[in-house]
Structures are given as structure tokens and as C-alpha cells.
Amino acid sequence: MQQQDLVVRAAAGDRDAFAALATSHIDRCYALAYRILRDQHRAQDACQQALLGAWRDLRTLRDPERFDAWLHRLVVNACYAESRGTQRWNSALRVLTVAGAFPDPASSVVDREALEDAFGRLSPEHRAVVVLHHHLGYPLTEIAETLGIPVGTARSRLHYAVRQLRAVLDAGVTSAATPEERPA
Amino acid sequence: MTRSDEPLFEPRIADWLEDDPYTAPDQALDVVLAAFPSIKQRRAWRVPWRVPGMTTPLRLGLTAAAVGALAIGSLLFVNRGPSGPGGPGGPTSSATPGSAASPSPSPSSALLDTSSWPTYESARYGFSIGRPADWTERPAERDWTVATDAADWLSAAQENFIAAAADVRVSAWSVAVEPGTSTQAWIQSYCVAAAAPGQDCSGYQDGAVPVAIDGHPGVLITKSGFDHPVFVLNGDRMYVVIAWREESDSSVMPYGGARRLVESFLSTMVLGAPIAPSAQPS
Numbered sequence: 180m181q182q183q184d185l186v187v188r189a190a191a192g193d194r195d196a197f198a199a200l201a202t203s204h205i206d207r208c209y210a211l212a213y214r215i216l217r218d219q220h221r222a223q224d225a226c227q228q229a230l231l232g233a234w235r236d237l238r239t240l241r242d243p244e245r246f247d248a249w250l251h252r253l254v255v256n257a258c259y260a261e262s263r264g265t266q267r268w269n270s271a272l273r274v275l276t277v278a279g280a281f282p283d284p285a286s287s288v289v290d291r292e293a294l295e296d297a298f299g300r301l302s303p304e305h306r307a308v309v310v311l312h313h314h315l316g317y318p319l320t321e322i323a324e325t326l327g328i329p330v331g332t333a334r335s336r337l338h339y340a341v342r343q344l345r346a347v348l349d350a351g352v353t354s355a356a357t358p359e360e361r362p363a
Numbered sequence: 364m365t366r367s368d369e370p371l372f373e374p375r376i377a378d379w380l381e382d383d384p385y386t387a388p389d390q391a392l393d394v395v396l397a398a399f400p401s402i403k404q405r406r407a408w409r410v411p412w413r414v415p416g417m418t419t420p421l422r423l424g425l426t427a428a429a430v431g432a433l434a435i436g437s438l439l440f441v442n443r444g445p446s447g448p449g450g451p452g453g454p455t456s457s458a459t460p461g462s463a464a465s466p467s468p469s470p471s472s473a474l475l476d477t478s479s480w481p482t483y484e485s486a487r488y489g490f491s492i493g494r495p496a497d498w499t500e501r502p503a504e505r506d507w508t509v510a511t512d513a514a515d516w517l518s519a520a521q522e523n524f525i526a527a528a529a530d531v532r533v534s535a536w537s538v539a540v541e542p543g544t545s546t547q548a549w550i551q552s553y554c555v556a557a558a559a560p561g562q563d564c565s566g567y568q569d570g571a572v573p574v575a576i577d578g579h580p581g582v583l584i585t586k587s588g589f590d591h592p593v594f595v596l597n598g599d600r601m602y603v604v605i606a607w608r609e610e611s612d613s614s615v616m617p618y619g620g621a622r623r624l625v626e627s628f629l630s631t632m633v634l635g636a637p638i639a640p641s642a643q644p645s
Contacts, residue, residue, distance in 0.1 A: 194399070201395050201399070202392060205387045205392045205395065206386050208387070209384070209386070209387030209388075209391060210383065210386075210387075213383050213384055223387065223390070223391045226387060226391055227394050227395055231399055234399040234402055236516070239405065239514075252517065256517060257529075263529075291379055294376065294379045295379075309376065310380065313376045313380055314380040326519065327515060327518055327519040328505070328519050329505050332505075341376070344372075345372060
């Protein structure tokens, strides 16, 4: 059965149809949420909230063909809510706990730490645009449509975010992380 | 460390994101599959206002109710004295929570205590409104239009107020209307724009009750199973406030139901602030 049929049936209250939709989309929801929130537990919460919200509000979706974009929007909004709940995004200095997981040279690992740190300094709204563009490959028009913002806003957020990432990396902000915070 | 001004900086972002996990923990799906069957699906509120089929007695009844609401609102306005809020072009000021009179001629019950509610000023849409202290504000990012936003309850063009648990949202906005447009006609066009395929605009009047915002008469939809929108036409602008929940939804129980919640918002609302010139008739 095609996704569009599942969406129509789920909107009509068919639980099996929605279970199929949830099963096929949960990994993508989680991947998106994780990349925005940088935390597996909060990503899981956001993903669950988005899917439960999708069931609750599916009848408000006018065009079943837009289900993917609509669901992505619910995920992003759930991420915003998660971020508001903790407000950790602008202060936490995240630490990679995956030492050795990357087969890259040491300098690349440092770059990844720097990116993690710089990304953690962005607002959820800026992170979302970066992830939609650089991970999902959305063009600005689709980002704008997905998030319900003007294209110009999407463009300026992406521009600002990338500029901030560059600035933080160039400034070597990762040096702010204490040795105790770094993985062994 | 590699300099970030290299040409491949943006691809590095994509590469970095590629290394994040792609698979949700099994528990995530288990939780969703276990929880969703107990959640009641929200009906699209696209409520109908059957203008052509509206009966004369109903039309007369609503007109009388609106006149009554206007009279009550005017009386309350007068009683508030010169420091009270004005109409279009009047003083805009100080929406002191609790200073605005209860607007509804037939409130569902005693309203929430709004005395501690912070006031949000919407320069974009020309009103002020209170919201519970632990709610968050999400200001509108652009002007609302029927064509772009009517079908989108999560529209970023709305002034959004979100409960601490993020399970209840109240939205408010205003939009310029063409001169001579009636409340009923505008809601009809709104309904048509918002309706999902297969939905029509019949039966809306069943849940319409007269209310007022800041002394200006309007209607509140209280139809069972639908969200709670309020429409108030003031001058050349339509003001809309919606509690995006049905009356019996568990998320609004702490507030005594969706109607009481939205009426409490209305009681703090003051119209008449200057509108940015960018808003065009919709």
C-alpha cells in the first residue's frame, strides 16, 4: 500500500495504517531530531511527541502527499519544545563520548569536536535549518515551506548559522573545553 | 585544526551530520505504538458558517446577540473611564491584566485568574493579550493571510502561546479585510480556505455563541469535537483567537476546558494598537 493511502486511512482512524506509518518513519524522525538536539534521550522524546501529535492531528493535514514535510515540521516543533524545556542549547559545552568511533585522523576528530561545540551554540531554529539543508538536502524553498517561514528568513538563518560555525571554528573555541571534559 | 574558510566547509557540515545515528531505539517505536490508540484524534476545526443557508430567525438571533454584546461591551468601556483602552486609533497602552472586563455576555463559567498573566504586545497585529505566566510566546514571523495560513494551525504567522508542557496552543492574529466584508462572509471564505478535501462548510452556526473582545462583538465556536476559535471584526480588521483544542481534551482540563481557556485569554485582550502598514487585505 502506498504511503498516501496509509495517510488517508490513518486520518480516518485506521490504527493499523498509522502503525505502519509510524514504523516506517520513526527512524527518519529520530535522525532529524537527534541532529537538531544532539541528545539521544531528548531526540527520542521529540520523535515520540511528533508521531503522537501526527496521529492526533492527522485530520488537519489537507494534502496527504505532504505528509513527509508535515511530519518533519512536527519533529522540528517538538525539538523546539524540548529545547525550551531545558535551555541547554546555548550553554552546554558538549563533549564527544565516542572517542575512537571515527576512523579519521586526529585532526578530523578535533574538527568534529569543534563542530559539535559550535553547533551547540546555535539556537534550535538555526540548527533546524542547517540540518534540513545539509542533512536532508532541502532547498531553501522547501525549508521555508516545511517550517512555515519566508524563504528570506530561511536563507538568513542558514547564512547566519554557517557563518557562526565558521567563526567558532576559526576562533578555536574548542579550547574552552577543559581537559576533564574531553574524552580520554 | 583545518581552517574553516576552505571551500569544502559546508560539505564538512554534511559529513559531520552523516555520522550521527540513523536508527531510533526500539523503545521509541514501542512507546508510540502503545500510546497512540488511546489518543483521540483531533477533528479539523474547519468549521462551517453556512451563510447561504442561514435561517432568518438564526440571523436575527445572532444579530440581536451581537448588538447585546456591543451594548454590554460599550457599557463596560464607559465604566472603565478615560484610562481604558480605545478603539482603532485610540490609546493603545497598557493592557494591565485583569483591567479588561470579562468580554463574554455568556461566559462558560468563572474565568481563570489572569491577574498574574504577563501581557504580550503585538505590534504586528495591533492588540495586546495576556497569557499564563508559565506559557511561552512564539511571536509571528510574518503577516498572516488566508491563502497561506488558513489551513495551517501551526502557522508561523500567528502569535502563538504555548503551554509549559507544549500540549496546548492558543494563537491570535488579525488581518485586514476588504471594506464592507461581514463577519459571516469572512469566516465563510476562511472556512473554504481551511477546509480539508471532502469537508464542507455546513453546520458551523450550531456552535456559535456571541462574545466580545475589548467591547467589540464577535462569535466563539463551541461546537463539540472542534477547536475553539473566536472571530471579532473591528473596523477593517478581523481579529482571531483560537484555542487549538476541543472542550474535553485532557490537555485543557487544568484550565477548566478549552472554552474557559480561550475566554480567559479574551478577557485580557485590548484592541486598537497601530498596525504595521505591511498588512494587506486578505
